[in-house]
Amino acid sequence: MFHFFSLLRKSNLKNAFALFLMLTPMVIYAGQNLKKYEAGSPTSDRLSVTITCQVTLSSGESPEGALLTLTGVNNPVLYHEQYAPESGEVIFTGVIEANYRLRAVLQGYYELDTLITILENRLIPVFLQEMMNNPRNLSVDSLSLCVRWQAPVPVYAELTSRQHEIMKTGNKTPVLQSKKSGAFSGKRSFTGYGVFLDGLLVGNTPDTSFVFEPLVYGQSYLAGVAAIYLSGYSEIDTCRFTSGFLFPPRNITGETPTMTDYCHITWEAPEDPQNPGQAVPGITGYKIYRNQVFIAYVTSDTNEYYDLDLVPVNYSYHVTALYDLTPYGFEGQTGESIATDPVDVSVIYGYELPFEEYFNTGLFETNQWTVEGNNNWRISGQAGNPAPSAEFYFSPPTSDYSLSLTSFYIIGAGYIDGSIMLDFDLKHTLVNATGGEKLKVEVFNGSEWIEVAEYVNNESLDWEPRSIDITEPAKGNIFRVRFTAHGIATADIFNWMIDNIHVYRSCAPPTDLIAFINLPNIFDIVLNWEAPENNFRKGLIGLDNGTNHNTFGGSTENIKSSRRSLVGYNVYRDDELLTFTDTTFLIVNMYGMDWGVYEFDISAVYADCESGPSNEVGIYYTPTISVSYMEIQNLAIYPNPSTGLFYVDAEGLEGKLSVYSFSGKHLLETPISKNEKPVLSLEHFPVGAYLVKFVA
Structure with a gap:
């Protein structure tokens, strides 16, 4: 007051x-x-x-x-x-x-x-007093009984401040700068929504959707939703609807046996949860959908379906139940239930990698190739690399043509690492170099054909190997390969010939392997190599009878870290696995090993494959600070050790002799002729150990 x-x-x-x-x-x-x-x-x-x-x-x-x-x-x-x-x-x-x-x-x-x-x-x-704004745009799907709505309208309160404001003379109303807190009204204490049916609360949810329990078909209901705040419920937003709910089939399953072209779909008849074990009245049959498209109807006494002649891709199936609505008070009318939850099936069949085709049987059908045209594509039994081969022949003469030789399905799915490569040998004999006759190479990725190469009749070609990276359209898919001859007139060429088709996965190996003695520690051999392209590992490791070194001769700042699924490397000595490492640097302790030549190579280990070997390097191991000495058949190098001059006795051999430092640097090279005894001079090089290589 x-x-x-x-x-x-x-x-x-x-x-x-x-x-x-x-x-x-x-x-x-x-x-x-x-x-x-x-x-x-x-x-x-x-x-x-x-x-x-x-x-x-x-x-x-x-x-x-x-x-x-x-x-x-x-x-x-x-x-x-x-x-x-x-x-x-x-x-x-x-x-x-x-x-x-x-x-x-x-x-x-x-x-x-x-x-x-x-x-x-x-x-x-x-x-x-709390603002309790109500939800908006309530709607009900009468078939699924799913209720949906929108959150309350965001209403921002103006938190304003005049602090440090300069007032203008005569201005009785200050200019206030908005200072919003950023949250809409009610967010501080908003806890969810209450859902109502005919005025009664039937459930709470933090989401903006809710599914009513099964309701009587054809009956009218009033749905409502209110936002819940700490102060209570907001006003209720309502809408009236008529239930069209019919019980759907249950427990749908789908499977495709390995390497088959069909899918087996099964389900169970609808059931009222309030009356388990009792048949739901009015069911006349079921409709089966594949990828949202109706494909089949079966009667109510059938609970399975076989979908045949499928191409190898992914499919999604669902099933609905059909009803005679007479038991529900709608004589002569029919209704369809909502769909089951979808079941996803992957149909996978085809040739596994690696796939090879040499056309040795003389038939395209052996490996399920398909051809287009009036016998322009044929097996050439008398020509090939070696014979036979696949040939696109100019006869019968055809104009404005596009005719393909297409492979069967090839499985590129399930691989994590590596590239998928397509290799083949190509030969072309032209008649007129018009540039209008072409051979196109394409890959089908499951949805479309992707061109990966094209050759033009500008000149004749003798047999040449071709290698194409088809990873992008092939990897992760069930794919196909095709060769399409197309152009203006086949009379301008004699033929296109293809042989030795090879589709395979290639996991990139390490490169540039070098080996050298870890002077002054004469018992250690240092191996160093480059990671495969786009794959890098950081860190160094040494192997010496169980003791690991994490560095050698400097920092690791410039070694890049891994960017793909490269796991590490297998190190082989004389074709036997020596160790595994996750670095591109290894110190191998040779103490106790016999003197002699040892061959090293490295493979890259990925999550699901191992590459082929890197370049192989050989090193002559001897715990002596001198030039290595060895005899290869009749080749001798002496004296060893020496102060700088070495004599070479080839005894009838011819070839080339090279000298390397143990860091892999090429120092000098000299030819060797029969019955000559050349002299190697290392007088201008520092005292140490050197590697001599002779190639006959």
Whole structure:
């Protein structure tokens, strides 16, 4: 309740006509009716007091973050603001006696905006009512009984601040800059939705959809949904619908036996969960759908279906039940249930990798190749690389043609690593170099043909090997390969010939393997190599009787880390597996090994394959600081050790002799002729160990 007083102050009797509004202790609610009062005495003559506002929320949550402002009614310079702490207690000190506009704003709550008169220290309870906006656009799918709606409309409260604001002369209404908290109304305490059927609560959900339990077919219902807040339920959004629900089939399954071209679909008859074991009335049959397209109908006494002659791709099946609606009060009418959940099936058959075709049987049908045209594609029994081969022949003459030789399905699915390659030998004999006759190579990726190469009749070609990376259209798919001869007139060519087709997976090997003695440690051989392209591993490792070194001769800063599924490397010595490492650097301890030549190579190990070997390197192991000495048949190098000059006795051999440092650097090379004894001079090279290579 408001009380009115005439307040006189001795220091200002001549202005004792002012009428003030004094506020007695009360709770201020957002949205209550307000009245305007004015203060008449000068600001400098007024007392300053302390105002305490205790903020509480209808939801019971902490009011932390609520913005409270006090603004002078006639003098906007009188301005105070604070954000409420977790306790909700906001204390304004140094408040000059006057009429003020009190505002309290918090995201998700109705704004409080009222006038108060400040005359003395006061405690002002501030109560904010939660905004409980209701959901929108409620709809019901009458077949599935699935209810859907949209979240409440986002309503943003304006949390505004005048702090550090510059007031313009004569501007009684400050320009307030918006300071949104970023969450829509009700988010602070929003907990979900309540779903109603004919006015009764049937369930709660955090989602914006809900499925009713089975309802009577043809009966009208009222669906409703309300948002749930800590303060309670919002208003209910409703819509009326007529149930079209019919029980669907249950427990659908689908399977395709390995390497077959059909799918077996099974299901169980519908069942009312309220009456288990009892037949649902009115069922006349079932409809089977593949990839959302109706493909078959079976009667109600059948609970399976075989889908035949399928190409090897992925399929999705579902089944619906058909009803005679007479038992439901709709004589002569029929209805279809909602679909079962889909069952996904992958039909996989075809040739596994590697696939090879040499046309040795003289028939395309052996490996299920298909051809187009009037015998332009044929098996050439007398020509090939070696014979026989597949030939596109100019006769019978054809114009404006496009005729293909197409493979059967090849399985490129199930591989993680590596590339899929297509190799073949090609020969072409032209008549006229028109550039209008072409041979196109394509790969079918399961949905479309992708061109991967094309050859033009600009010149004749003798047998040449071709290698094409077909990873993109082939890997992960059941694919096909085809060779399409096309052009203006076959008379401008004699033939196109194809042989030795090879489709395979290739996992890239390491490259640039080198080996050298780890001087001054003469018992260690250092192996270093490059990772396969786009595959890198970081780190170094040494192998020495169980002790691993993590570095050698410097840092690992420039070694790139792995970017694909490369697992590591297998290290082979003399064709036997020595060890596995996940680095591109290895120190092999040879202590106790016999003197002699050792051959090393490296393979890359991927998640599901191992590459072929890298380049092979040989190193002559001897724990002596000198030039290595060995005899290859009649070849001798002496003296060893030497101060710099070495004699070579080839004894009738011819060839080339090269000298390398143990870091793999080529130093010099000299030819060797029969019965010659050339001299190798290493006088200008530092004392150490060197590798001599002779190639006969």
